[in-house]
Each structure stands twice: as C-alpha cells, then as structure tokens.
Amino acid sequence: xxKKSIITSALPYANGEIHLGHVASTYLPxxxxxxxxxxxxxxxxxxxxxxxxxxxILLQAEKEKKDPQEYVKFWNKRDYEDFTxxxxxxxxxxxxxxxxxxxxxxxxxxxxxxxxxIYEKEIIQFYCKFDNKFLPDRYVIGTCPYCKAExxxxxxxxxxxxxxxxxxxxxxxxxxxxxxxxxxxxxxxKLTNFVQELNKWLEEDSHLQKDVKKYVQNWIKExxxxxxxxxxxxxxxxxxxxxxxGKVFYGWFDNHLAxxxxxxxxxxxxxxxxxxxxxxxxxxxxxxxxxxYHHYLFLPAMRIGIKKEYKLPDYIPTRGHxxxxxxxxxxxxxxxIGLKDFLSLYPADYLRFYLTLITPHSQDDLxxxxxxxxxxxxxxxxxxxxxxxxxALGFTQKSVDxxxxxxxxxxxxxLEAQNKIKNLVNDLSPLMEQNNLDKTLKxxxxxxxxxxxxxxxxxxxxxxxxTNNCIYLSVNAVHSIAIALYPFLPESSEQIWVQLNLSxxxxxxxxxxxxxxxxxxxxxxxxxxxxxxxxxxxxxxKHKAKLGTNGFS
Numbered sequence: 175x176x177k178k179s180i181i182t183s184a185l186p187y188a189n190g191e192i193h194l195g196h197v198a199s200t201y202l203p204x205x206x207x208x209x210x211x212x213x214x215x216x217x218x219x220x221x222x223x224x225x226x227x228x229x230x231i232l233l234q235a236e237k238e239k240k241d242p243q244e245y246v247k248f249w250n251k252r253d254y255e256d257f258t259x260x261x262x263x264x265x266x267x268x269x270x271x272x273x274x275x276x277x278x279x280x281x282x283x284x285x286x287x288x289x290x291x292i293y294e295k296e297i298i299q300f301y302c303k304f305d306n307k308f309l310p311d312r313y314v315i316g317t318c319p320y321c322k323a324e325x326x327x328x329x330x331x332x333x334x335x336x337x338x339x340x341x342x343x344x345x346x347x348x349x350x351x352x353x354x355x356x357x358x359x360x361x362x363x364k365l366t367n368f369v370q371e372l373n374k375w376l377e378e379d380s381h382l383q384k385d386v387k388k389y390v391q392n393w394i395k396e397x398x399x400x401x402x403x404x405x406x407x408x409x410x411x412x413x414x415x416x417x418x419x420g421k422v423f424y425g426w427f428d429n430h431l432a433x434x435x436x437x438x439x440x441x442x443x444x445x446x447x448x449x450x451x452x453x454x455x456x457x458x459x460x461x462x463x464x465x466x467y468h469h470y471l472f473l474p475a476m477r478i479g480i481k482k483e484y485k486l487p488d489y490i491p492t493r494g495h496x497x498x499x500x501x502x503x504x505x506x507x508x509x510x511i512g513l514k515d516f517l518s519l520y521p522a523d524y525l526r527f528y529l530t531l532i533t534p535h536s537q538d539d540l541x542x543x544x545x546x547x548x549x550x551x552x553x554x555x556x557x558x559x560x561x562x563x564x565x566a567l568g569f570t571q572k573s574v575d576x577x578x579x580x581x582x583x584x585x586x587x588x589l590e591a592q593n594k595i596k597n598l599v600n601d602l603s604p605l606m607e608q609n610n611l612d613k614t615l616k617x618x619x620x621x622x623x624x625x626x627x628x629x630x631x632x633x634x635x636x637x638x639x640x641t642n643n644c645i646y647l648s649v650n651a652v653h654s655i656a657i658a659l660y661p662f663l664p665e666s667s668e669q670i671w672v673q674l675n676l677s678x679x680x681x682x683x684x685x686x687x688x689x690x691x692x693x694x695x696x697x698x699x700x701x702x703x704x705x706x707x708x709x710x711x712x713x714x715x716k717h718k719a720k721l722g723t724n725g726f727s
Contacts, residue, residue: 175607178455179218181208182433184465185225185270188249189234192256193510194542195503198529199462199493203611205262206530207458207491209661210606213685219265221440223432224250226271228425229311232409233347242409246271256513260522261664266440270411270432278435279428280414282480291364291479292403299360299406300328300353302346308406309346309353311424316341329426335464339399360404361413363427368475369394375474375486385537386463386492390470401472403427430473433459434484449484457487463494463537491609494539496529499721511542511726519717520709523663527555530662531616535609544718548709559622560706562629563655566648567673567702569634576675576699578649579642588640591628591647592691594621595654599689602658611662618658625651649674649699650691656680657688666705675700 183200186192204220211218225231226246235245246269254267269275286292300309307313311329318324318331319342326332328341345352373394376387403424404413410422438448461469474486496503503510516525528547531554532540570576584592598621605614625648632644656670660680671680675698720726 175211175214175216176454176456177216178451179208179211179216179458180433180437180452180455181211181218181220181458181460182437183222183460184462185223185429185432186253187228187230188224188226188246188253188269189231190249190505192253192513193503193505194498194513194516194525194529195496195510197260197262197513197525198496198533198540198542200460201257201262202260202526202529203491203493203533203535203609204458204460206526206611206661207460207606207609208265209263209664209681210685212681213657213660213683215684219437219440220263221266221268221433221437222264223268223270223272223275223436224253225425225429225432226250226269227410227422227428229313229405229407230425232407233312235409236348243271256517259517260513261526263664266436268432268436268439270429272432272435272439274439275428275432275435276411278438279411279423279431282431282476283423283427284414285480285483286363286476289479289481291367292361293364293400294359294361296357297360297402298355299358300344300346301356302349302351302353304349304351305346308356308358310405310407313347314341314344314353315347316344318342329424330464330467332464335466336393337467358406360402360421361418363401363403363472363476363479365398365401365471365475368478369398371478372471372474375478376470379486379488381489383490383492383535386466386470386490389537390466393467393471398471426468426472427476430459430468431476453485456489457485458489458491459487460491463492466492489609491535492537493533493535494537496533497539497541499543499718500541508722508726511721515726519713521665521706523666524551524555524706524709526663527551527615530611532612534612544714545711548711548714551706551709554619556706556708558619558626559655559659560704562622562626562648563652563670563673564702564704565629566625566645566652567699570645570649570699571702573634573641574645578646578693578695578697578699580695581643581646582640584643585640587628587631588643588647591625591651594624595647595650595691596689598654598658599686602688603685606661615662618655618662621651621658622655646693646695647691649697650693653693654688657683657685669705673700673702 181204183204208218208220232242235242250269300314302309312327314328315325318326319338320336321334323333404421405424411428413421441448441451469490477484477486601617602614629648634641634644656667660667667680
C-alpha cells in the first residue's frame with residue numbers, strides 16, 4: 175500500500191437507472207475501499223464517469239426519439255444523484271463524452287498507430303436493408319459461439335463473458351430481421367502483439383485475483399484475436415484520420431481511457447500533476463465479472479502499447495452478479511429494483527450493510543432475497559450492533575448522567591474486553607487490504623456480539639463492583655465501532671459519533687485509532703437514541719409482490 179491511490183469502477187452506461195445489481199459488485203466495494211484508504215491516511219481519490227458512447231446508448235436514444243447528447247446528459251445527472259443517495263462518495267464523476275476524454279482517446283490511438291499496433295482492414299459487416307444502416311455491436315443479437323447462450327449481443331456474451339468473433343444466428347435488434355453482409359473498412363488493434371507481455375503481467379502481479387488470472391490465462395492459451403475498434407455510426411469519439419470520416423471508436427476502446435482522462439482533469443484542476451500522481455499511486459479498477467475480458471486484456475494491452483506511459487492497474491477487484499430472489503435481474507422483464515425506489519423504502523445504510531454481507535471477493539454470484547434482507551437487518555444490524563450501541567450509551571446516560579466513570583482494577587473479563595479493543599485494528603486491517611469487505615464487516619459484528627455478552631455478563635444495572643469498568647470499556651468499544659463501521663455505514667457511524675459527543679467527524683479520524691481507549695473518564699457523552707428501525711415483514715411481502723410488475727420499474 176502506497177500513500178496515494180486512484181480508485182475507479184466500471185463506468186455506468188448513461189441509458190437507464192441504476193439498480194441494485196449495479197451497486198453490489200462495483201460501486202459499493204469501491205466506495206468502502208476509498209473511505210478505508212482515506213482513514214488510513216492515503217491520498218485516495220474515487221473517480222468515475224458515465225459511459226456516454228456506444229451503440230447501446232444510440233439504440234436507446236433512437237427508440238425514445240431523443241438526441242443522444244441530451245439523453246446522456248439526463249442520465250449522467252440522474253445516476254450521480256442516485257449514487258450519492260446511497261452514500262457513494264465520488265471525488266469526481268465525469269463523462270466519456272467530455273472534451274478531455276475525446277482528445278485523450280484520439281491521442282492514444284495516434285500513439286498506438288505510430289507504434290505499429292493499429293492496421294486498417296476491409297471487412298464484411300452486418301447491414302440491415304430495412305433500417306438502411308450498418309449494424310455494429312448491440313444492433314445485432316444472436317447465439318454465442320462459445321457457450322451457445324441465446325439472445326446475446328454481438329460484442330459480449332453476458333453469460334460466459336467472452337467476446338464473440340462472430341455471433342451465430344444474427345438478427346437486427348431493431349426490426350428483428352436477419353441482416354445482410356456488406357463491405358466496409360475498419361481499424362483493428364493488434365491484441366495478438368501482446369500475448370507475451372500480458373502473460374508476464376498476469377504472472378508477476380501478485381495483487382491480481384488468482385481465480386480471475388487463471389480464467390484469463392486460459393483465454394490467452396486458446397488464442398487471442400485482433401480487436402475491431404471501429405463502428406459505422408455517428409455517435410462516438412471520431413477516429414482522427416482524414417479517410418475515416420463517419421466512423422467512431424468502439425465504446426470499449428474509449429470508455430476505460432476515461433479512468434485516466436477524468437483523473438487527469440480532476441487532479442489538474444486541483445493543481446496536481448495528474449500523470450505523475452497516477453504513476454506513483456496504487457491503481458484500483460473495481461468491476462463485475464462480465465467485463466473481465468476487457469479489463470484484463472484490452473485495457474492492459476493498450477497501456478502497454480503506449481509504452482506504459484500510464485501504469486497498469488495494481489488491483490482489479492472482481493465480483494459476481496447479483497440475482498434477485500434467485501432469478502437473473504432483467505430490466506426488460508421488470509425483474510429488478512431501481513436504486514432510487516429502494517432508497518425510498520429503507521435507509522441507505524440498510525442496503526450497504528446487507529449487500530456487503532452477501533458479496534464475497536470472488537466471481538461467485540450472489541442473491542438479494544427480501545426475507546433474508548429483513549432477517550439480517552433485524553437480527554444482525556439491529557439486534558446485535560444497534561442493540562449494543564444503544565444499551566451501552568443509554569445505560570451510561572441513565573445511570574451516571576452520561577459521564578464516563580473512574581475505573582477500578584480490571585478482572586479477567588475486563589482485560590479480555592480491553593484486549594478486544596486494542597487488537598481490533600489488527601484483526602480488520604489485513605482483511606480490508608485484501609478487499610475481503612464481507613469478512614471485515616462480519617468481524618465487526620463479532621466484536622459487537624462479544625461486547626453484548628460482556629455487558630450482559632457484568633450486569634451493570636445491579637451496581638455491583640466492576641460496573642464502572644463495564645461502562646468505561648463499553649463506551650470505548652462503541653468508539654471503536656464508530657470508526658471501524660465508517661467505510662461501510664457512513665451515516666450511522668457519524669450518528670454514533672454525535673451520540674458519543676466527540677469533536678469533529680468520524681471521516682476525520684485515523685483508522686488505527688479504533689484500537690485506542692480514546693474516551694477518558696469524566697467525558698460526558700451526548701444524548702443516545704436507537705440508530706435503526708425494525709424491518710416489518712408485512713412490508714416485505716408488499717415489496718415482493720411488486721416484483722415482475724411495473725412497481726419497481
């Protein structure tokens with residue numbers, strides 16, 4: 175871990191609302207990690223942007239009879255608002271259609287061309303005679319040649335994650351008719367030039383996920399193919415060559431370059447040398463498993479192709495897909511929950527808590543289940559963590575007027591409790607650094623559960639010997655929880671901080687200070703009140719009934 179970090183997540187397409195499936199694998203883990211790094215004293219910045227170009231955007235804008243520029247402007251603003259409502263705290267949220275990104279993409283292309291990694295080639299392209307246009311990418315739907323999944327886009331199989339060389343059984347996604355094939359000239363990126371260096375990077379970078387590395391190495395063994403980076407549409411970054419009029423870059427050529435261009439823009443505006451900062455920082459790219467191919471092959475190859483002018487990622491945390499009630503999320507079938515809709519029902523920290531608990535640092539798929547959500551909020555967030563914070567602070571307020579008392583000689587249970595506090599940072603830090611966020615949160619819950627048992631065992635309400643020790647250690651344990659919990663539940667942790675009557679904010683504290691017994695005797699805590707409200711099963715049944723209807727769409 176260095177003293178500088180740049181964190182990015184896969185860019186959200188600016189063509190529809192953010193739903194729970196988007197959040198679990200990328201944006202929430204990236205936000206939690208950024209908050210952790212900042213508490214650790216790292217100069218960390220979370221950079222993101224809306225993905226404005228590409229055929230999915232143009233296709234949807236055409237269906238809604240809207241200008242694509244105005245269309246993406248609307249969704250850029252809406253997506254940012256929805257993310258912010260969940261507590262996703264971007265340092266900068268930009269757009270791939272920015273002038274800075276357009277210029278940067280064209281510069282990268284020219285450097286790749288000069289370095290011998292680009293060539294022009296006449297190809298046969300799908301063409302729809304009914305709609306009078308070439309059909310790139312998502313204008314063509316068919317069967318994946320690798321896993322035989324049907325209704326897959328021609329540029330990505332969402333089931334197996336591969337990029338088909340040519341889709342089988344193609345048809346136009348607009349009119350549903352089979353396309354013809356016509357000649358056109360496209361530019362190709364020589365991905366095959368980078369087999370040796372990609373293998374070297376995969377073998378030598380110890381931070382990359384082992385299960386994902388093996389997955390990608392198998393793809394390389396099977397053989398890479400050069401990558402068509404041209405699209406015959408008007409919406410996109412123009413190819414900066416005189417004979418390429420009317421052609422733009424494929425969205426996956428330009429969008430990940432916005433990680434860099436947006437970072438440079440943000441840092442330059444702060445008076446920081448962006449390029450120098452990037453190359454001195456730890457680089458994180460948080461993604462879902464469906465775009466492994468792009469981030470482990472295209473992205474590093476392009477950076478290698480411009481002679482590593484910008485360093486390759488150090489970490490690419492990759493997580494699986496979120497299912498909903500054990501079924502694949504599908505916006506077309508109304509089987510999804512919009513983020514905005516969910517946050518109209520429950521606090522953001524409820525969703526952050528539940529999704530973190532069920533999302534491992536692996537490619538394994540996970541499942542959002544309404545009944546499990548209610549059970550875990552009620553039993554673990556409220557019954558365990560919330561209960562301890564409220565009983566510790568509430569008892570202190572009632573029994574000693576909120577003033578932390580002088581301690582006596584510690585007995586064995588006091589010493590054990592004290593050691594739990596002093597060792598908490600050592601228990602949590604390795605898990606956080608390995609991006610095992612679910613395991614970290616579970617360890618915090620174990621810490622809280624221990625202090626619930628400690629408080630119950632000491633029975634301070636009886637006023638016997640050791641009561642002062644119990645209050646002192648319990649209040650300090652609440653202080654530890656506030657700091658440890660901040661990356662996960664920022665709003666709730668700040669509420670705890672206020673109830674402790676401490677100066678400043680949790681976000682201004684040091685991560686390691688969670689293991690200090692910082693609250694001294696004679697400190698007066700604030701007014702305590704329950705942090706959370708029970709999730710009622712009658713409401714859960716109503717929410718479940720909305721699925722598959724227009725209720726959540």
